[in-house]
Amino acid sequence: MTGHVGASAVTPATVDGQNAPAIRTRGLTKSYGERRGVFDLDLEVRQGEIFGFLGPNGAGKTVTIRLLLDLIRPQRGRAEVFGLDSRRDAVAIHRGVGYLPGELALEPRLTGRQILTYLGNLRGGVEWSFVEQLAGRLELNLEQRFGEYSRGNKQKVGLVQAFMHRPRLLVLDEPTSGLDPLHQETVTELVREARDEAGSTVFFSSHILSEVQSLCERVGFIREGRLAQLGPVDELPGMNSYTVEAELGGTLPPETISSIEGVSNVKVDGSSVSCTVRGDMAPLIQALAPYEPHRLVSREPSLSELFLHLYGVTGREEEDGATGEPTPAVGE
Template structure:
């Protein structure tokens, strides 16, 4: 597969302060690549380096097969860019803004512009100074998409938009990819990346914690498990759970007020659920709850320093 973006050893310093610490990542053409991280993680700085708005202190960058430092206007016309902070001239209209960017991007079909404005519910004839933050964001999105670029670089694309418009933006992203385009988007909202991206890099303090597919992150996320069992001893239940890969944080307690001596067990599970199902089929379950994997919790865990995990076969009887 062709690579739309290849980044190796990307570093950026402002004075003596380094904000990007040797980033390495590759984005395949025809995919959506998401970067997620808290504010200040380096997402916007990375995008600006890709676009040659700022120059890296070290490392190499290839964008659509070219070094952005030397690609010039011809390369920029192949890219649609939505900055995180869009600054617009106040004494003009949305339509004039579009015309200005059309002159830079090359020929743009006015019918396509009007169709995008309708989808985003944007009035292009209003003065930009009268536009709300959400409508300014829509105008920024329109100018990024309108020339059907090969590569879209979108910094926090749904910021300030209501949920219905967010869904429309996600649809526009999917359509761009279906037409052969590539999308690189950043967000600090996990649900957006989860919905839109094929693969994701988690950025923290200017470094990539991990790069993975969304599905792989989901598989690695912890599920919370709770079940009740009748006619069993705590050590039997504990031994059963100890045989299941990925089970941790096991706690077993008597169910208060249950004359039959039922037990309730709680635990966390990572990975495949099938081994758990096989083991639980051996006992007399009276209740079972297995939560959906908490992807947000998994990502937040990667933002923090790793702490020692409890032993998999450590069982607490409380």
């Protein structure tokens, strides 16, 4: 019963939803089996923010997005977009949303230009010069047929169609997947510009911590269909942690570094040592220096390592949790 909401029923004010959150879900549930799907999701995304929706593969990011946009129906709960009901007002919501699906299936025989022209005409109000500009910045050749595009170029077509009408809300399902680092950076620039210049709200799903860390004000972590954490990026536990690996000239007694504040997960294997550091790295480096490190690598934890951190689950006996600070899991 979405047909009764014609364009005339939706004034900009109702789409604005005045002070309504850009996205709000309450008890949103779609089960595909135990831990598969989305369960009791309570989420709020503020107007004008870039919200990172993080989770490992299979966590429920795409299911959430499809529920928001009424592409699938929940078993329980509801979702609102700018105060409009995702099911009843789906047509109105779609007018104001730019959506990049996780997988894009478009007519393979049409060129990028033909597809974008068609989609632009359907939407109306799209400036072709902006389409050209987006394609140019992503270095997308519009004259190629969709079926002949590489995965990355298909993704770029999806991105252009999501941004081209300067939507009030961008819903981007893993927007940088399949792109090389240069174009990944272009995507984050486009997201920032959409927010800063058009005041758009951005819902940015990802399984890569680093891109969300620098781009988003707040993030939600989803795991096995449940929201595990929600909050400002810098306040999330484990966010400023690094995994450090070193090759030493000598053998290091583990207690040399496991007693340092912020150091945990110490593993020593002959001349190799690895650990997790939170906060200041100087004490660790000073402690390692006498052991003549000839290789030192520091990297951010992967999402699954971070989840281990968040849940205080080590899964390994040798890890005695030097910091010993169990992290509360919100919403579990």
